Amino acid sequence: MPQPNRRVLVRSIDDISIEEVPAPLPGDNELLVRSTVIGICGSDTHAALGHHPFIDLPYRPGHEVVGVVTATGEGAEHFAPGTRVIVEPNLYCGTCPQCLSGRYNICRQLQVFGCQTPGGMADLFTIPADRVHRVPEAMSDLQAALVEPLATPVHAVAKAGDLTGRTVAVLGAGPIGLLVLAAARHAGAARIVVTDLLDAKRERAVRLGADGALQADAAGLAAEAHAVLDGPADVVFDCVAREQSMAQAIDLVAKGGRIIVVGVGAPGPTPIRLDLVQDREIRIEGTLMYTADDYRAALGLIASGAVDTDAIITATYPLEDADQAFAASLAPEHVKVLITVAAA
Ligand SMILES: [Zn+2]
Ligand SMILES: [Zn+2]
Secondary structure: OOOOOEEEEEEEOOEEEEEEOOOOOOOOOEEEEEEEEEEOOHHHHHHHOOOOOOOOOOEOOOOEEEEEEEEEOOOOOOOOOOOEEEEOOEEOOOOOHHHHOOOHHHOOOOEEEOOOEOOOOEOEEEEEHHHEEEOOOOOOHHHHOOHHHHHHHHHHHHHOOOOOOOEEEEEOOOHHHHHHHHHHHHOOOOEEEEEEOOHHHHHHHHHOOOOEEEEOOOOOHHHHHHHHHOOOEEEEEEOOOOHHHHHHHHHHEEEEEEEEEOOOOOOOOOOOOHHHHHHOOOEEEEOOOOOHHHHHHHHHHHHOOOOOHHHHEEEEEEHHHHHHHHHHHHOOOOOEEEEEOOOO
């Protein structure tokens, strides 16, 4: 008898439904995975609102996926059924110059599982066996669901160079901002200031170890931030990526410092003070996703307890309530909203 397979279909933020589709069969070198926990990403709510530059509606989400291998295709038998895995969702070509240099996160033909292809917000899905990592025994499925969201900050922090003893500003205290905070601290940053518009998010940032959390639209933001950091920031992580946050990043960063653009910018041009970028030798660098090294580092970070996963995960919903889960993840009081799938 065919296994039931429910899959979430997003037509818009107001039209999120469950479609019944046939259970897929694993092809060569593929795994059939039963989902257990799926995270909702900022990019998912962005896409559902019709604002994501690279995700077209309708789409079938689920790129932050934890599950259990239930069957293997030919060539993937090294994964025993029952193995818990997390998906590393970047699907790359392996032959372009970026892939050949090891930077497959910026593959010329990059597709993201659950963004440009149907994802894992479903009972069952198939995935190439080289696109999953094993979940360590001691790690819960809920904790494992934070590996993907943490891998992006881990990659961004690696781009900032050696942070030992450095000062850092993090603009935006959503899930990515808070995980940048954790990753930067773990990388040795001496002082970290976080900004956000919302009181609750600033309070959470302080609970999670920020040395100060400032109101993002305060008139004297730069002076306040410099007071917390004892000077300008060596590195600014812009997890907002709008005109205002980039202007603040340039105000906050030290001469010769770096601005790492982590957030997904609005489509189209964003004005920046190029005169100051030039005069102060500011380096502005984008960062996209991660590679397997970042994934392994994120796994290690969560396994070590360096990330307060309980403070990051603020709600869980069953798969059938995916619409409510999307609504919750838009609410400012939530950080990470997860969908859980009961074992069939
Ligand atoms: Zn994501
Ligand atoms: Zn490639």
